[in-house]
Amino acid sequence: MEKLPNAWKGQYTRGSQQGPTVMLEVVASHDMWIWHAFFGMAGSNEDSNVLNNSSIFDALKNVSVPLASFYVDGHHYTKGYYLGEGIYPDWATLIKGYSQSMDEKRAKFKRFQESARKGVERTFGVLQGRFDILKSPTRAIRFNKLKEYMNTCIMLHNMIQEDNGFQISLIKEAMLADPYNRPRRNIINRSRDRDTISREIRDRRVHDQLREDLTEHIWNLPATFVALTKISIYVIFI
Template sequence: MSSSSSDENDEIEERLDDIIEDFIDEIYDAIVEAEPIPQRTRSYTERHREGGQHQLSNDYFNDDHSIYSIQTFRRRFRMNKGLFIRIVDGLEQFFPFFQQRKDATGRWGSYCTTKMYGSNSSIAYGNSADTVDEYLRLGESTALSCLHHFTDGIIQLFGDEYLRLPTTEDLQRLLDMGEKRGFPGMVGSIDCMHWEWKNCPTAWKGQYARGHGKPTIVLEPVASQDLWIWHAFFGLPGTLNDLNVLDRSPLFDDLLEGRAPRVRYMVNNHMYKLAYYLTYGIYPKWSTFIQTITFPQSPKQQLFAQVQESVRKDVKRDFGVLQARFAIVKNPGFRGSDPFMIHAIPALCVAASQAASTEHESGVRDLTSRRGSVICLILKDQFVASIPGRPAHPWENVDLDSGWRETCTFPEQNQSAFNIQIISYVN
């Protein structure tokens, strides 16, 4: 009797437990279903982008009634207005992202000039993506998209035209330029530069950093005196030196495969058939590289070393102009992931070559030579000096026989070829 009664008590307790659990579950489900689920809505800011587009048009693109002059445009955009319009037309014609289209609500999107200005602001000044929001009413995500599409578009549109090996006509022009400077057969100078990569992944820092230095990525360019970048090999880790980069570079592929243009020039009554680059001492002793004399003894050797070390700095000067023109390359805090840098640096080289080409065709020889308080513009027909706080005036109005003339120390060949004189102003 006692065993049967205990079994019945156990069954009753189990049934009570089940009933209580079911009751609790029903109450819990009723409470949860009664609570409203918050709707996650996407935040939207009405920027009135039409007002920003209208203001940009009135400031720079209103034909002869623009508020700011062409010179102001060149200084702020770091390129001529004609080049800017050419890039805008190309991007708008071949890339749907830069075309003005209607959104889902039927509202027209931003103009191509607005998107181009947004990407140019980040490239030229190294600004953050939301800097142009107050002026152009362009959001941060849109500005970043403009920047990425701009770098891809520049390479696809103009990479074959401006980032290429010299043609036969280009090669002859480079040879004539080198002969005037005292180096017949020279087609440019080559060097490597390291770009700091702030956002390098921690796992890759050992591959991209030398010793205890910061991670860098190597750029190997070939540049000429007219600031044209003929070759840009970018993307190798910073632990490699110039020789390691040269071993991986496609610079001499055309020469090895027999597709390079033929060259003939005479030096010391000897005919040569290979053009050469001016380099530093780390490069190998090849016939295509001309280094300086390390310890010159005779006056002839000293003159050669002095001139070679001066002319080979064309590529260094190109580095400086590239950084001065596009501040994004010297601002390690802005540069993002590795894929963006791989596309951005060649795109900037293309843009720099474009700017150099248009300025060369328009007659501007050099916009970067500064000395003292005078900004020198070296033109085809005349020299123009701009002194802060005073109106610009040509050189012929300046008394060159007075005590504030300083002649540059270039070799005689260079000075006679370009007639460059640097003027320093003294109060």
């Protein structure tokens, strides 16, 4: 956004950035496979605003993906989770590190959580390195074209990863091997299910309980065992 028109700069600029930016929300796993991308929010928005406007949890709300059933420290959970930074809200599907590590258990969890999140930052670095167009001036490009360029680069990136044999995550293969049959529901049931799942996603109590369970789980593991799911959500400025 180095050549953004002056009339637009205010809505695309905020204090933490040197100049006008457009925000890209990315979900990536440790093998640099991009699972979700949402591009186009003005840089003046907070990360939580981007999250509320993205479609990251739409499939979950619409019951169009299989539930991720798992147990941690004796407690049962039915939804998967992403690793996020501290600026994100305390949702059941977003697990953040502790802002203050008061004991060794929390300090260890924070180290694991931050280490697992580095994959998504590395993914964007590789994405930018592969496609110079993402670093080019944008003044003469229409905004819709910018979105097309970004989506095209992300698709090509995933194709390159898979073709080179670097796409090693077992999650994608498991989802393809066991397709989910969406149940037939009328509009009333769909609306009720969506509202219920939306409340469950935003449940802070589940977030706190899951984080405590993961903290205890990691504390009891050998130091060489990586326990956290390495799928992270990240907002990047370009």
